[in-house]
Amino acid sequence: MWTGGFAVVTADSRVRRYVEAAIRGAEWLANRQLKDGSIRPELGLGPMYKAVAALAYAGKVVEANRLLNWLRDKALIRPGEFKLTFNPESSDGAGTAFYPNAWIMLGSLKLMRFDVASVEAMDGLSRYQVGCGGFMSTLEGGRVDILNTAMGGWISLYYGRIAQAERAGQLLRRMAELQPEPGKLYYVYDCWSDDLLRAIPENRWMTHVVDTSKPEQHFYHSGIAMVLLSDLYKATGKTGYLEAAEEVYFKISSSSKAESFRWPSKCKDGWGAALLYQATGRSEHRLLAEKVADKTFLETQGRDGGWKGFHAPLTDDYSEKVEVSAEELTAEFVFELLEIAKCLA
Numbered sequence: 001m002w003t004g005g006f007a008v009v010t011a012d013s014r015v016r017r018y019v020e021a022a023i024r025g026a027e028w029l030a031n032r033q034l035k036d037g038s039i040r041p042e043l044g045l046g047p048m049y050k051a052v053a054a055l056a057y058a059g060k061v062v063e064a065n066r067l068l069n070w071l072r073d074k075a076l077i078r079p080g081e082f083k084l085t086f087n088p089e090s091s092d093g094a095g096t097a098f099y100p101n102a103w104i105m106l107g108s109l110k111l112m113r114f115d116v117a118s119v120e121a122m123d124g125l126s127r128y129q130v131g132c133g134g135f136m137s138t139l140e141g142g143r144v145d146i147l148n149t150a151m152g153g154w155i156s157l158y159y160g161r162i163a164q165a166e167r168a169g170q171l172l173r174r175m176a177e178l179q180p181e182p183g184k185l186y187y188v189y190d191c192w193s194d195d196l197l198r199a200i201p202e203n204r205w206m207t208h209v210v211d212t213s214k215p216e217q218h219f220y221h222s223g224i225a226m227v228l229l230s231d232l233y234k235a236t237g238k239t240g241y242l243e244a245a246e247e248v249y250f251k252i253s254s255s256s257k258a259e260s261f262r263w264p265s266k267c268k269d270g271w272g273a274a275l276l277y278q279a280t281g282r283s284e285h286r287l288l289a290e291k292v293a294d295k296t297f298l299e300t301q302g303r304d305g306g307w308k309g310f311h312a313p314l315t316d317d318y319s320e321k322v323e324v325s326a327e328e329l330t331a332e333f334v335f336e337l338l339e340i341a342k343c344l345a
Helices: 011-031 051-057 061-074 098-110 119-126 146-158 162-178 220-236 239-254 258-262 264-280 283-300 326-344
Strands: 076-078 184-186 188-190 209-211 310-313 321-324
Touching: 011 051, 011 283, 011 326, 051 061, 051 098, 051 326, 061 076, 061 098, 098 119, 098 146, 119 146, 146 162, 146 220, 162 220, 162 239, 184 239, 220 239, 220 264, 239 264, 239 283, 258 264, 258 283, 264 283, 264 310, 264 326, 283 326
Parallel strands: none
Antiparallel strands: 184 209, 310 321
């Protein structure tokens, strides 16, 4: 719409732009798929585990099913658990982790593929939930943090396991109550002491605490906390979930520096704010969702429809990093843009 020579972006046109960007991303992702259905298997599970859900959500049903067939046939270890790497010479080729497993289950449910998203598969994922309600990143030597706990609660909701999801949500509420410093989010939990992990190893603050005064942080912890808590409120009507989402996690998400919106890890803040808006109807929640969608997603999308990969730091001095492939990031952005569009429609 044009008024007085100036373009006016309506709410409807903005949401449709998000969908169009997501579809372009899904097209790019589908073009990366090999004839056997896989996507860059030499990099391991990373380029594929979010892609099933993203492709399915974007209407790429054939491509999503072909990818899921490959994962079922080549990567499945036991119901609900998949190999992280496929190099036969790698000693950890049979290793598995909760977070990617949960994403594959999410995609399988969207496709209604109950050969993969079986009751036995969810039972397998449930083994990662421990007494405090949190989900461990791995069964051996893993940690409980917001990312894995929120994802575990959310996939539990998808399966209709409300009690299991609420246990995860209750832990996120407790972690919100225990936060010691404004502008910081301690996101690792010590179930043995029933407290936040406060003794941070040297040079590892970034992988334990979100500091909103710094532009490059693992912001997705506050975002995915809002995702689970908002949907738990919708599922149960219990206002305590909404209060934790608004009073702690939204404040963290909305108080980061302007430069942070160009950092890929900001993505889940938009997703979480959108789900929170769907629950509350409050303009500040919608504005944050739109800001992330516009700046983190749309302004960084390549002309070919994909998003560039990046190296996520594991240490405060950036001496250790982990590669996030373009395929993995594009799959996540496709999924989350569609979630934002759903909530803002």
